[in-house]
Amino acid sequence: MKLVLNRTRRAAAALAGALTLALLTGCDAGALDVITGKQRAPEETIRITPEDGAKDVRTDGEVEVRLPSGRLERVEVRQIEGGRPVDIPGTVSEDGLRWTPDDGVRLELAAKYSVDVVALDARARRTARHTTFTTYVPEKRFIGYLKPENRSTVGTGMIVSFSFNRAVEDRAAVERAIRVTAVPPVEVVGHWFGGKRLDFRPRAYWKPGTKVTVDMRLRDVEATPGVYGIQQKKISFTVGRSQSSRVDASEHTMEVRRDGKPVATVPITAGAPKTTTYNGKMVVTEMYDVTRMNGATVGFGGEYDIKDVPHAMRLTTSGTFLHGNYWAPADTFGAANVSHGCVGLRDEQGGSPDAPAGWFFDRTLVGDVVEVVNSKDRQVAPDNGLGGWNLGWKEWKEGSALR
Missing domain, CATH: 2.40.440.10 (L,D-transpeptidase catalytic domain-like)
Structure with missing residues (x-):
């Protein structure tokens, strides 16, 4: 069948909460250029605090994006995988080299954040970086980070996926505390991949128009001896066209x-x-x-x-x-x-x-x-x-x- 192209564009990237330009690499600041083998110039470096993958970040800890030269074009700091994404307001300095959160802004406890930065270097070349970090989870507590986002519209193959910050020993207790229901009704079953990931799906792809609710009743559920959950909330999403x-x-x-x-x-x-x-x-x-x-x-x-x-x-x-x-x-x-x-x-x-x-x-x-x-x-x-x-x-x- 012949492909027919349509000039009308929708903001598809917004469905994933993505920036127009995102960096998906694991290269550290100052790493070697993988093509030339030469050390990257310092003006190409986007410096983000906390560092990528940081855990147990304090809620009053420093969050900063800094350039040695050039100009910050866009900075987005967002709480993710908690059901509903929340943007963290911030300000770029007059010289365009530094972003910091607005006064009075504090991070949430036991939350995961993404930092997406688009910048122009000293030679006006666009570059970008994407990092994530998680804030402190109180001792003897556990939390599940969830996909998809609350109130999102997804394809028929979406799988509800939880990743936990600590390994779960009593998997039955945790799985029993999470209910995934659908309208129209369909059987939804969980499947564990090791002790830190639990996915839910029906037998076949969701039907278009299905409304799915994820009810997390993890508060005070004992996942491991002496380690208890802190979440008690519902999120929902809608299945779009097939x-x-x-x-x-x-x-x-x-x-x-x-x-x-x-x-x-x-x-x-x-x-x-x-x-x-x-x-x-x-x-x-x-x-x-x-x-x-x-x-x-x-x-x-x-x-x-x-x-x-x-x-x-x-x-x-x-x-x-x-x-x-x-x-x-x-x-x-x-x-x-x-x-x-x-x-x-x-x-x-x-x-x-x-x-x-x-x-x-x-x-x-x-x-x-x-x-x-x-x-x-x-x-x-x-x-x-x-x-x-x-x-x-x-x-x-x-x-x-x-x-």
């Missing part, structure tokens, strides 16, 4: 289906023979208009570092994306697999709504399923991103502590 996509790595195509009917077949490029793409069902968990992709963060050393990848949609925690590609020749798409494991759609530098990548991005929700077939790789692990749909219903239920 859309799923099937990537055939051998045919170099992606078929997009709405409500079970084919909408378009799009030419793609998948993983090259030495860097193949996972097979299996993957769920879109994050969306970025533009992002940076650095091979050093996913085990590819200095093979690539692209600072402006357009229309990027995360499929796995380990780094698989479906994204726009402007650097490969146009005749690559539909004919050859050349990526480092991602799925690429033709695009233009800066991202075009008229290109296949822009067309698909504008019609995608967090929670949509992308299935890859006929790749010469193994099936994606069920705990890599929201890969739980790769388990059969019997196997999924066996992972519940209540069975």
